[in-house]
Amino acid sequence: MAKNYGVAAIVAALCLVGVVHCVECLTVEGPVYCDTCRVDFPTPLSYDLKGAKVKVECRNKTTNEVTVSIEGATDGFGWYRIPVEGDHEEELCEVSLLDSGDETCSELLEGAVHNARVALTNRNGISHQTARFASSLGYATKEPHANCTKVLLEMGVLPPDFFNN
DSSP states (O other): OHHHHHHHHHHHHHHHHHHHHTTTEEEEEEEEEEETTSSSSOOTTOEEOTTOEEEEEEEETTTOOEEEEEEEEOOTTSEEEEEEESOOTTEEEEEEEEEOSOTTSOBOOTTSOOEEEEOOOSSSSOTTOOEEEOOOEEEEOSSOOTTHHHHHHHHTSSOTTGGGO
């Protein structure tokens, strides 16, 4: 019985090490997807990109000096979680795409946004949450999926009489 308490105490101590180590940590989270319709937003034909590489970077607003640069990758659901230590209220922080991890979906659309700004501070009214969610970021296939027109019509993105004009 005493042996079980000892094991439990060790496990609890190990769990606390991670918490104590990063006292002022915020986690940047977000999805990376494959845009199979080349429209720069997710559709029902889009899919999650697992193994996509992203980078969180913070820069001083005045000097533009990089203060934080941390790379991460998406999990099997196309979702990344990158812990960032410290408060970065006086900095501009963004998540940017590095590599799709998928040869069939690795294009960056011209004119599209390839980064997402995130507020990495607890001094902005959301101090009770440690997660900061970034907008979806996506890569595109070389050619649009054959069913894109149908899907975009169903989504109401294209007007019903689009092909009659």
